[in-house]
Amino acid sequence: MAILTCTPEQRGGATRGEQRERTSTVAFVTDLQAAPSPTLPRRASKVDSIRPTYGFDDVSLAPGMETVEPSDVDTSVDLAGLTLSIPILASAMDAVVDVRLAGELARLGGAAVLNLEGVQARFDHPDTVLATIAAAAPEDLPALLAEAYGQPIREDLVALRLQQLRASGSPAIVAATPGAARRWGPFCAEHGADLFLVQSQVSSARHIAVGYDPLELSEFTRLMRIPVAVGNTTSYEAAYQLMGQGIAAIFVGVGPGAACTTREVLGIGVPQVTAISDVAAARDAFFDDTGRYVPVVADGGMRRGGELAKAIAAGADALMLGSPLARAAEAPGRGTNWGMAAPSPTLPRGTRIKVGTVGTLERILFGPSHVTDGSENLVGALRQSMAALGARDIRAMQAVEMVYAPSVAVEGKSWQRGR
Numbered sequence: 001m002a003i004l005t006c007t008p009e010q011r012g013g014a015t016r017g018e019q020r021e022r023t024s025t026v027a028f029v030t031d032l033q034a035a036p037s038p039t040l041p042r043r044a045s046k047v048d049s050i051r052p053t054y055g056f057d058d059v060s061l062a063p064g065m066e067t068v069e070p071s072d073v074d075t076s077v078d079l080a081g082l083t084l085s086i087p088i089l090a091s092a093m094d095a096v097v098d099v100r101l102a103g104e105l106a107r108l109g110g111a112a113v114l115n116l117e118g119v120q121a122r123f124d125h126p127d128t129v130l131a132t133i134a135a136a137a138p139e140d141l142p143a144l145l146a147e148a149y150g151q152p153i154r155e156d157l158v159a160l161r162l163q164q165l166r167a168s169g170s171p172a173i174v175a176a177t178p179g180a181a182r183r184w185g186p187f188c189a190e191h192g193a194d195l196f197l198v199q200s201q202v203s204s205a206r207h208i209a210v211g212y213d214p215l216e217l218s219e220f221t222r223l224m225r226i227p228v229a230v231g232n233t234t235s236y237e238a239a240y241q242l243m244g245q246g247i248a249a250i251f252v253g254v255g256p257g258a259a260c261t262t263r264e265v266l267g268i269g270v271p272q273v274t275a276i277s278d279v280a281a282a283r284d285a286f287f288d289d290t291g292r293y294v295p296v297v298a299d300g301g302m303r304r305g306g307e308l309a310k311a312i313a314a315g316a317d318a319l320m321l322g323s324p325l326a327r328a329a330e331a332p333g334r335g336t337n338w339g340m341a342a343p344s345p346t347l348p349r350g351t352r353i354k355v356g357t358v359g360t361l362e363r364i365l366f367g368p369s370h371v372t373d374g375s376e377n378l379v380g381a382l383r384q385s386m387a388a389l390g391a392r393d394i395r396a397m398q399a400v401e402m403v404y405a406p407s408v409a410v411e412g413k414s415w416q417r418g419r
Helices: 017-036 099-108 128-134 137-148 153-166 178-190 217-224 236-243 262-266 272-290 305-312 362-366 378-388
Strands: 059-062 077-079 082-084 089-090 111-117 174-175 195-199 229-235 251-252 296-299 318-321 336-338 353-355 401-404
Touching: 017 082, 017 296, 089 099, 099 111, 099 362, 128 137, 128 336, 153 174, 153 178, 153 262, 174 178, 174 401, 178 195, 178 217, 195 251, 217 229, 229 236, 229 296, 236 251, 262 272, 272 296, 272 305, 296 305, 305 318, 305 401, 362 378
Parallel strands: 089 111, 089 318, 111 174, 174 195, 195 229, 229 251, 251 296, 296 318
Antiparallel strands: 059 401, 077 082, 336 353
């Protein structure tokens, strides 16, 4: 019988030197494990304190113990001295608001805001410019916008548009950025404006600037002979401070609009349900402290009736719509819309989008709806939602229960999604 022999290495074993090395290594590791580790206090990082925030798709409205007949629901709202039968404002965007749409929306019970720094105040015949922008090739659009919005704002046109707004039956509501407000606020007040909106990307009660004198809001509201509204903000603290500056209404929303790219370009913004709720809480606290009620206007991020209802339930008194109304036949954008900061020659924060033209403004707001996705008959949907929730008016709607329900839109809807 043959006997086969092999070395320790061939057997997969270890030599005595290797065994000694392994033994010392094991002892070293054992010593480390046995030694008490020092306690290292952990400093909290920023992500440890991130609070959850909610958008329209994250929440749902919970029915209560009562329902109301839809015809008995009151959707009216008082806004800065104006009484509107529906809580709808058309956004100060050139593709949304001109004199014609403002007059039609006023007839339907809402109000429109005209952009003082848009084409309406720069051109005798703005419709021609709007048609060119709507039809321009994407690669030509930035230069075209920069050229159009580089034309000077003219006093005669501002005065004319204010006169035309009033003649159309619309309240004369106009908007300008803080840099232009000092120049155009008093002028508009003298020429018949009803409400002046100071609107910027982010509004604060304290703006720090080197090289120029920023707008002092408290002085501005005190000297203006008409109510002054301010936007936009998302913060409880900022909203409360702004209300203390004498404003008549506050607008909420940074970057939620369909044609706005602020969130992508600058990385800032708060989901609308949280933003509206925070600012509404500031409004209520300010009212408790001072006895003065400052309406909250939710601006952007709403396309369907359910989103309008959720915005009111979150605390909004009124709603500002842009792209949903740009789809109206009366809108000057011809089925397109673009953000207010899109014309910036250095850092555009808006884009032109194609929304299409689906019908009249009346159909979009009051129906009859030709679609099932809730994007038409918006006021009818709001009224029906309020009725189902037992809310007889806007203030009651602000008190309905809201629940966290991120799956509510897809629960049981697999057939609708084609699966």
